[in-house]
Amino acid sequence: MTLTNSDIADLTAFRRNLHRHPEISGEERETARRVVAALASHPPDTILTGLGGHGVAALYDGSADGPTVLFRAELDALPIQEISDAPHASSTAGKGHLCGHDGHTTILMALARLLSRRRPAKGRVVLMFQPAEETGAGAAAVIADPRFDTIAPDYAFSLHNMPGLPLGHVGLIPGPVNCASRGLRVAFTGKPAHASEPENGTSPMAALSQVMPALTALSHGTTQDRDFTLVTVTHAQMGAPAFGIAPGEATLFATLRTLTDDRMEALCKTALGLIADAAGRNGLTVDHGFDDIFLHCENHPQATGILRSALETLGIAHDGSGLPWRPSEDFGRFGHTAKSAMLFLGAGADHAALHNPDYDFPDNLIPIGTRIFTQVARDLLG
The missing domain is CATH 3.40.630.10 (Zn peptidases)
Structure with a gap:
């Protein structure tokens, strides 16, 4: 036929x-x-x-x-x-x-x-x-x-x-x-302030700038390696689009990718540890969630x-x-x-x-x- x-x-x-x-x-x-x-x-x-x-x-x-x-x-x-x-x-x-x-x-x-x-x-x-x-x-x-x-x-x-x-x-x-992957959503919360007095607020700028390269540095190897990992920052936003306000919040999206499901658990734990450490060092609270979860x-x-x-x-x-x-x-x-x-x-x-x-x-x-x-x-x- x-x-x-x-x-x-x-x-x-x-x-x-x-x-x-x-x-x-x-x-x-x-x-x-x-x-x-x-x-x-x-x-x-x-x-x-x-x-x-x-x-x-x-x-x-x-x-x-x-x-x-x-x-x-x-x-x-x-x-x-x-x-x-x-x-x-x-x-x-x-x-x-x-x-x-x-x-x-x-x-x-x-x-x-x-x-x-x-x-x-x-x-x-x-x-x-x-x-x-x-x-x-x-x-x-x-x-x-x-x-x-x-x-x-x-x-x-x-x-x-x-x-x-x-x-x-x-x-x-x-x-x-095909790799396992998941989308990681991160929300940093501090305190906004007048742009002329940023010392009166708690900005997420430092934490965001520290976390993005730290996450991508977790990438390792190729898919020929059993311990392959890849982290891709896909979105970041901080504060309101205004000149008079020092930001008090920020969001970050990243995609985590591993060859197998068991490796994903370890990558998530490491990534969340980096995020929590950056938030703590900069006086911020942090929340996270996962979306678009694919098994390998x-x-x-x-x-x-x-x-x-x-x-x-x-x-x-x-x-x-x-x-x-x-x-x-x-x-x-x-x-x-x-x-x-x-x-x-x-x-x-x-x-x-x-x-x-x-x-x-x-x-x-x-x-x-x-x-x-x-x-x-x-x-x-x-």
Whole structure:
């Protein structure tokens, strides 16, 4: 079973329509509606909507008992203004599909076409269109939904396009493939004063200026090192935008990143110790919180072997190029309930990077990704 030229034309149009109408994490209502509407032409045996928010699961059943194989794509876009003169560029100011989730979703929609024409011989396939990947909340919410218990996959697979790899080349390794990360919010509180009498207040300026380089100095090694750490300061603000007031408060955002979950705990402890010490030395109170919490993503050896076998059957070049990858992915949570693995599909050596305002998913990857997932489904389920 392969996609026809007509299929590819329809799927390209579908992908570009998604691209024109991006919705960010937690707001994917219309994107999910478009997915459900498209599935009506390729009806699954069961469809679940509203999973973990706006998630959609389409189930295609075989005629005999067998494993449940889940393929996951993401629905959400990013709160970034797209810069593009393409006819299908985002029509929503400040939002864009600049990570390729529109393409990943289209690959699953292509798989739905093929499965509707020929069901698996045994077991079942679950096409999981997941919300809120970009915040790290979506996979956890889907898995926590009581209806996910009726899916209970034995295997879970996903892909992510990877700019920097040659078009269609695949990165694949067992073990850690995406880093753990979390956003750290810090609020320093002192006392504001008149700008002519700063000695009458307690400014967070010194603490903020000490903490930023101290945090980034915690960065260590590369993702080839088990103890890799990276701290990136992403936002800082102090006081009001005025000339007459010496500041009395400051906020700081930083992203903490490690190769594995166990290393994250140690990095958090060290970072919070630096922050508390700077606050104490400067007479400030301090509060903190964590957001966008991603567990590390680890490829199960058996699931990795299944992907590798499919790639070799199809004659698709693959190696460990670029892996483990610094970016985070919440697909790793599916690995806590199933044997899971993610592959990384080259978007082109010179393709715009993910989360860049000029990024666009290469439509040529739609049939390649579909061939890979179809081969996996046939290898496992016939």
